[in-house]
Amino acid sequence: MPKNYSIVGQKHKNIDAYLVGILPGTTVTLVREPENPYDKNAIAVWINGKKVGFIPMKQNAALAAFIDQSGSSIGEVGIGASATEILAMDAAEVPAVMTKAVLAKFIRSPNSSYPMVEV
Numbered sequence: 759m760p761k762n763y764s765i766v767g768q769k770h771k772n773i774d775a776y777l778v779g780i781l782p783g784t785t786v787t788l789v790r791e792p793e794n795p796y797d798k799n800a801i802a803v804w805i806n807g808k809k810v811g812f813i814p815m816k817q818n819a820a821l822a823a824f825i826d827q828s829g830s831s832i833g834e835v836g837i838g839a840s841a842t843e844i845l846a847m848d849a850a851e852v853p854a855v856m857t858k859a860v861l862a863k864f865i866r867s868p869n870s871s872y873p874m875v876e877v
Contacts, residue, residue: 762865763821765803765873767811777873780805784864786875787837788813790825790857801825803875805864807839809851813875821877829858 768774787804794800799822801813813821829835837844837859844852862875 760876761821762874762876763813763817764867765811765875766814768873773808773810776808777805777810780864780873782863782865785838786862786864787832787835787859788821788825788862788875788877789832789837789859790822790829792822792826792857804837804839807837807843807847810873824877825858825860829860832857832859835859835861 765777768777784805789802789804791800791802792798797812797815797818799815799818801818801822802809803811803813812818839847860877862877865874865876866872867874
């Protein structure tokens with residue numbers, strides 16, 4: 759059975775306006791960031807080659823374990839960006855080659871249209 763997760767952190771990056779135009783069903787890449795200095799279970803949300811936020815800390819431990827066990831390398835899964843777009847990204851935004859990731863689906867909360875992912 760699919761599970762839904764909120765996307766957080768988008769307000770800090772001024773991504774809200776970008777997310778308004780994302781259609782439900784769009785493929786999302788969930789990328790593990792085990793070296794994240796704030797959260798060892800961090801999971802970044804990438805849509806069309808843009809890092810749009812994170813899965814909340816309160817929800818990410820089980821999902822992080824699932825990605826670590828069942829995910830593919832970011833090189834296999836991709837982040838929805840072309841090689842040219844990746845080269846243009848800030849080095850801090852580009853995930854490590856061996857980072858694990860899974861694909862998910864962008865959805866919106868039925869109650870508030872808040873951006874979420876479905877895994």
